[in-house]
Amino acid sequence: MFQTTIQREVSTEGIGLHTGVFGHARFLPAPADTGIVFRRTDLDNFLIEASGRNVARVSYATSLMKQGVLLSTTEHLLAAIYSWGLDNVFIDIDAIEVPILDGSAEPFLQLLDRAGIRKLRRRRRYLKVTKPVEVIESDRRIGIYPADEFRVQCYVDFPHPLVGPQQIEMVVEPGSFRELLARARTFCFERDVEPLRSMGLIRGGSLDNAIVLTDKGVLNGPLRFPDEFGRHKALDLIGDLALVGLPLLGRVEAHKAGHALHTQLVSRVLGDPSSWTITTADDHPVEALAFAEAPAAD
Ligand SMILES: [Zn+2]
Numbered sequence: 001m002f003q004t005t006i007q008r009e010v011s012t013e014g015i016g017l018h019t020g021v022f023g024h025a026r027f028l029p030a031p032a033d034t035g036i037v038f039r040r041t042d043l044d045n046f047l048i049e050a051s052g053r054n055v056a057r058v059s060y061a062t063s064l065m066k067q068g069v070l071l072s073t074t075e076h077l078l079a080a081i082y083s084w085g086l087d088n089v090f091i092d093i094d095a096i097e098v099p100i101l102d103g104s105a106e107p108f109l110q111l112l113d114r115a116g117i118r119k120l121r122r123r124r125r126y127l128k129v130t131k132p133v134e135v136i137e138s139d140r141r142i143g144i145y146p147a148d149e150f151r152v153q154c155y156v157d158f159p160h161p162l163v164g165p166q167q168i169e170m171v172v173e174p175g176s177f178r179e180l181l182a183r184a185r186t187f188c189f190e191r192d193v194e195p196l197r198s199m200g201l202i203r204g205g206s207l208d209n210a211i212v213l214t215d216k217g218v219l220n221g222p223l224r225f226p227d228e229f230g231r232h233k234a235l236d237l238i239g240d241l242a243l244v245g246l247p248l249l250g251r252v253e254a255h256k257a258g259h260a261l262h263t264q265l266v267s268r269v270l271g272d273p274s275s276w277t278i279t280t281a282d283d284h285p286v287e288a289l290a291f292a293e294a295p296a297a298d
Contacts, residue, residue, distance in 0.1 A: 003087040003124045005029045007116030016097025020203030023095025030088040032122035042094040052243040052266035058259045072097040075239030080108035082242035083177035103185035103209040123280045129250030135264045140256045142265045147251035154234040154254045166230025184231035187211035
């Protein structure tokens with residue numbers, strides 16, 4: 001019902017998966033209607049809002065860019081924040097990339113648990129999908145459809161004996177995210193390691209922050225779930241959907257999608273205001289609230 005922020009400042013540090021650059025990330029409380037906002041403290045506190053408007057190049061990770069200032073690999077941190085129900089937070093980062101930590105969202109959830117949640121005196125607003133929006137690229141597709149809750153269905157199919165077809169379907173809320181997805185780590189194929197390095201990617205990648213798949217198995221097992229790959233893709237999807245900028249009421253279906261399709265969907269939704277309305281949980285139209293609500297303290 002009400003917007004949230006964190007109770008107290010918390011921080012973490014580590015290297016970025018793609019750049020290998022070491023950085024610190026500090027989460028700070030923020031007032032109502034701030035949203036999720038990154039500040040590059042190494043660049044005079046330059047603000048980059050976690051919004052589809054600021055999506056930059058997207059390949060093996062999602063990067064935000066505003067006026068030429070980049071912040072890479074936001075998806076795991078945003079998945080944790082978005083699923084945890086955190087509406088407003090400043091994230092101070094002194095590097096070009098979010099620390100990868102163990103390659104999952106679990107360390108970010110633990111950080112948020114330490115930070116604690118605080119309710120603000122302003123109603124939470126939701127982006128409620130009212131008509132389907134789809135992005136289709138040959139056999140890959142993603143769509144969002146009207147629903148009264150935030151639900152995702154994510155299907156992947158990698159030709160590998162340990163992966164194959166995997167599907168996750170769930171209502172996204174703090175408990176289900178924690179239980180089903182948060183611990184699922186990022187992964188790559190051993191045969192792709194050198195090509196990716198030569199493209200300037202995964203410079204910070206190691207056996208401590210990514211599952212590496214060999215032709216027949218896993219280089220650094222054991223897996224945390226038999227279908228850890230499908231779960232991680234669902235985690236990535238939720239982290240990219242956070243760029244909508246408000247909690248979602250809608251059902252998202254992703255079929256062999258990835259960061260590029262996820263963020264195209266976000267841009268398409270934001271670019272088509274006829275496909276959604278903004279409501280509160282009790283379905284008061286937001287315009288009416290201006291009259292009903294006492295002035296907020298935050
Ligand atoms: Zn990921």
